[in-house]
Amino acid sequence: MEKIFSRKTEDYLEAIFKIMEEKGYAKIKDISSFLDVRPPSAVEMVKKLNDRGLAIHKKYECVTLTPKGEEIGRLISDRHATIRAFLEIISVPKWIADTDACVIEHELHSETIGQIKNLVSFVKSAPDNPEWLEHFEIFCETGEHTCGEKKHAEMEKAHPLSTLRIEIQE
């Protein structure tokens, strides 16, 4: 599938998809509060989705997705889950993982998403919690390899996770 849809189009399709998963249909208000926009914005976009055959909507009635719209909604939703799972694996706090997944779920090449998916599968299906993940976590705290033979003098210290940093620099 070529890149055809704008980021916002995908956002709306994903939102409607998720709302429909729960309730079977979506109202304008559901969509606008899900995406944190005002109702007129949702109306406008839903109208476009309808015209493009991605959603079905008649005035004052509920919104549903066409098969095509649903396909895209599900795809983006899956990407979201994949990216989120990956971010959690590398110890990004859940709330950040979720919003950051929103940000990067669009526009990544399928190859990239595929590899992230692989990494997630690799870790989750590993015999146990793989050893290197523990090593990684220790590395995050200390900047040292537990099993380390070489010392890396010129190596920067790892970037510690902190929930309290307000001013953030990298």
Next chain:
Amino acid sequence: MEKIFSRKTEDYLEAIFKIMEEKGYAKIKDISSFLDVRPPSAVEMVKKLNDRGLAIHKKYECVTLTPKGEEIGRLISDRHATIRAFLEIISVPKWIADTDACVIEHELHSETIGQIKNLVSFVKSAPDNPEWLEHFEIFCETGEHTCGEKKHAEMEKAHPLSTLRIEIQE
């Protein structure tokens, strides 16, 4: 640093930063071809950057960055390198890694970038090419853990890398 700058603002600052790294200054044409936009677009944005104290530009003259603009340009440029390095570690082809890095280098929480940076450091500073990376690559091809004890029947096959897929689904 709070999120203040639009994605495009950051793109322009990064572009000017990189061009300046090479030549010491940037011309409108350099910027517009770097970002693949037409000169009037570059002129327009450069004017804004100038007004916001991020770049210096007088009519018909070269563009340079102020210290503040340079700081941001460098930050984005670093993020780009980090993300790209990560994508290459998980076997995303270079050309995809590069364009995808462009896409996700903006708007990610510092915590997230920090953890990706940690992962990259972790792998690159590891005593050798860490064992699990090899395992991961084998996993990508076969969907199996080499050292695997448990079998995961319900596990999906890994998503193979393919340079030839035209139609892409996940």
Next chain:
DNA sequence: TTTTAATATTAGGCTTACCAAAAACTTTAA
């Protein structure tokens, strides 16, 4: 059933960032 509250829609406007065409300026080459 009628009033009220909630929701949806329209109308009109804003901002960002893009573009093409034309005009202004620089640089290069004759």
Next chain:
DNA sequence: TTAAAGTTTTTGGTAAGCCTAATATTAAAA
């Protein structure tokens, strides 16, 4: 030093998405 070529700027327009305020419709409560 003037003409041609190249670059930059201005002008005027477009599209996507968002907003507020006002209006229309539906749903709920009296």
